[in-house]
Amino acid sequence: MYRISDFATLSRVSAxxxxxxxxLGLLPPAHIDPETDYRFYTVEQLPRLNRIxxxxxxxxxxxxxAGLLDDDLxxxxxxxxxxxxxxxxxxxxxxxxxxxxxxxxxxxQLEQAGRQPGYEILLRPISPMLVASAxxxxxxxxxxxxxxxxxxxxxxxxxxxxxxxxxxxxHACEQAMMKVEVAIPVSSPLQGVDWVRPAELPGxxxxxxxxxxxxxxxxxxxxxxxHQWIDTHGYQVAxxxxxxxxxxxxxxxxxxxxxxxxxxxxxAMTEIQVPVILASAA
Amino acid sequence: MYRISDFATLSRVSAxxxxxxxxLGLLPPAHIDPETDYRFYTVEQLPRLNRIxxxxxxxxxxxxxAGLLDDDLxxxxxxxxxxxxxxxxxxxxxxxxxxxxxxxxxxxQLEQAGRQPGYEILLRPISPMLVASAxxxxxxxxxxxxxxxxxxxxxxxxxxxxxxxxxxxxHACEQAMMKVEVAIPVSSPLQGVDWVRPAELPGxxxxxxxxxxxxxxxxxxxxxxxHQWIDTHGYQVAxxxxxxxxxxxxxxxxxxxxxxxxxxxxxAMTEIQVPVILASAA
DNA sequence: TTGCTCCTCACGTCACGTGAGGTGGC
DNA sequence: TTGCTCCTCACGTCACGTGAGGTGGC
Numbered sequence: 001m002y003r004i005s006d007f008a009t010l011s012r013v014s015a016x017x018x019x020x021x022x023x024l025g026l027l028p029p030a031h032i033d034p035e036t037d038y039r040f041y042t043v044e045q046l047p048r049l050n051r052i053x054x055x056x057x058x059x060x061x062x063x064x065x066a067g068l069l070d071d072d073l074x075x076x077x078x079x080x081x082x083x084x085x086x087x088x089x090x091x092x093x094x095x096x097x098x099x100x101x102x103x104x105x106x107x108x109q110l111e112q113a114g115r116q117p118g119y120e121i122l123l124r125p126i127s128p129m130l131v132a133s134a135x136x137x138x139x140x141x142x143x144x145x146x147x148x149x150x151x152x153x154x155x156x157x158x159x160x161x162x163x164x165x166x167x168x169x170x171h172a173c174e175q176a177m178m179k180v181e182v183a184i185p186v187s188s189p190l191q192g193v194d195w196v197r198p199a200e201l202p203g204x205x206x207x208x209x210x211x212x213x214x215x216x217x218x219x220x221x222x223x224x225x226x227h228q229w230i231d232t233h234g235y236q237v238a239x240x241x242x243x244x245x246x247x248x249x250x251x252x253x254x255x256x257x258x259x260x261x262x263x264x265x266x267x268a269m270t271e272i273q274v275p276v277i278l279a280s281a282a
Numbered sequence: 283m284y285r286i287s288d289f290a291t292l293s294r295v296s297a298x299x300x301x302x303x304x305x306l307g308l309l310p311p312a313h314i315d316p317e318t319d320y321r322f323y324t325v326e327q328l329p330r331l332n333r334i335x336x337x338x339x340x341x342x343x344x345x346x347x348a349g350l351l352d353d354d355l356x357x358x359x360x361x362x363x364x365x366x367x368x369x370x371x372x373x374x375x376x377x378x379x380x381x382x383x384x385x386x387x388x389x390x391q392l393e394q395a396g397r398q399p400g401y402e403i404l405l406r407p408i409s410p411m412l413v414a415s416a417x418x419x420x421x422x423x424x425x426x427x428x429x430x431x432x433x434x435x436x437x438x439x440x441x442x443x444x445x446x447x448x449x450x451x452x453h454a455c456e457q458a459m460m461k462v463e464v465a466i467p468v469s470s471p472l473q474g475v476d477w478v479r480p481a482e483l484p485g486x487x488x489x490x491x492x493x494x495x496x497x498x499x500x501x502x503x504x505x506x507x508x509h510q511w512i513d514t515h516g517y518q519v520a521x522x523x524x525x526x527x528x529x530x531x532x533x534x535x536x537x538x539x540x541x542x543x544x545x546x547x548x549x550a551m552t553e554i555q556v557p558v559i560l561a562s563a564a
Numbered sequence: 565t566t567g568c569t570c571c572t573c574a575c576g577t578c579a580c581g582t583g584a585g586g587t588g589g590c
Numbered sequence: 591t592t593g594c595t596c597c598t599c600a601c602g603t604c605a606c607g608t609g610a611g612g613t614g615g616c
């Protein structure tokens with residue numbers, strides 16, 4: 001019979017943890033003094049405690065361990081839990097390696113430029129969105145602006161406008177022609193089909209996003225930076241680029257100097273989005 | 283100006299998190315209505331929020347992020363934090379890969395044997411321990427038992443016995459001769475030097491441990507199992523084996539049948555310990 | 565007027581660590 | 591008798607999620 005501190009040094013498990021395992025019913029003491037409530041343990045309990053420790057090292061939660069300690073647990077069920085653990089761990093390793101690549105790229109970038117970049121690129125899932133959609137083949141940005149305004153007006157008249165910024169999807173860009181889709185978020189699906197159609201802008205598992213403040217020239221630079229980032233971080237483009245207009249600006253159309261635009265309270269703000277997948281998964 | 287829910291959908295960060303970041307001072311709203319306490323945000327706050335999200339993705343804590351958001355942060359300090367992050371992540375990946383190997387080995391073992399092993403092997407650091415130590419060259423287990431008893435008696439007379447089991451270190455085993463060290467835990471260092479000397483049993487960074495219940499024959503089988511485990515898990519032996527006698531038993535000396543010994547309440551219980559290192563680090 | 569949104573607590577998460585305050589044991 | 595050990599709360603950790611209960615806004 002060992003008192004709790006002796007059993008703790010014997011087993012190299014803290015007294016606090018032993019009390020915790022008692023509370024959870026994982027390892028009740030062999031004996032409890034009814035007078036003093038002191039806990040007493042025996043060496044026979046050591047193998048069970050070691051099983052707990054090993055299973056904890058494998059990454060199981062104490063609740064799972066409670067089940068795993070059952071002697072009647074069928075071998076198949078044990079295997080299933082181990083396989084699930086394996087999948088979890090593999091996924092976590094993937095995530096951490098991805099994270100490691102990001103940290104390293106950031107360090108390299110800092111070494112090279114000597115300062116932080118003026119933008120942040122983030123990777124996240126995008127959920128699908130109800131929109132009013134119009135497809136078109138265009139030649140100039142002015143035509144795009146016109147189309148955007150027209151669809152906005154259409155949706156406003158239907159009183160369906162949701163309080164979210166509009167998105168343009170670039171389905172194809174060749175020479176001087178681009179196939180675009182203008183997508184205006186709606187709060188309820190539009191009724192009927194017109195030149196503006198109800199649609200669901202599809203979700204994207206992994207979207208590389210960059211928010212840019214300023215005019216057109218900077219925008220194409222930002223776009224280049226985004227594609228470089230995608231390359232150096234081991235991703236591949238996996239769908240058509242999108243632009244989300246967080247704020248329109250007259251400065252977008254006028255060709256003003258960047259310094260002015262950046263400090264201008266009405267400066268345009270645009271999110272460039274590119275769907276990606278891990279290059280290794282392609 | 284966006285109300286919190288609109289800014290949440292815009293930024294894809296939950297309203298609850300936005301409130302949380304406000305509380306921590308990471309991202310106070312651009313405006314708070316003094317009447318209703320409603321929070322209002324602007325698109326200009328989006329880049330800062332995105333920085334928070336990116337830094338969170340890199341694995342920084344919100345407290346660290348608070349510091350990293352400071353525009354005056356020297357580039358060197360930023361680099362240091364990134365390097366520290368890198369080290370952390372690398373270590374975590376190591377750990378998870380180790381864990382993965384353990385889970386896979388366990389699955390393989392289960393496939394092969396169709397049932398769980400009768401013992402658990404665990405890996406942990408062992409801290410140094412104050413002991414009374416006696417070195418000797420022996421030939422038989424009986425001589426070892428005799429020596430153990432003699433040292434125990436010596437320490438008892440000095441009233442220095444600590445309530446922990448004795449350990450034997452096997453410094454060398456050749457043919458019919460073994461160089462052993464008997465180490466009895468003491469509560470205070472022994473005074474003076476005798477044939478029993480005060481010593482510190484050194485700590486071990488990584489010790490593979492197996493607790494065995496039963497007699498000598500089973501013990502050597504357990505020892506084989508432990509060395510196999512060390513091999514298949516990618517470790518190497520890195521020091522002399524130890525045995526910790528959790529419970530002595532007369533059955534240890536008598537050659538009784540294993541079934542009897544295992545069920546016997548006085549069965550010996552021995553922890554076999556082997557210092558190891560990762561083979562890849564050797 | 566009716567939902568809808570926002571607000572502020574307050575509690576839960578997971579596996580303990582760290583005192584606080586009090587009592588038995590040697 | 592004096593420390594020492596044990597006991598049971600209770601709170602903190604980290605980044606939120608999930609109601610509870612109440613109020614402003616359209």
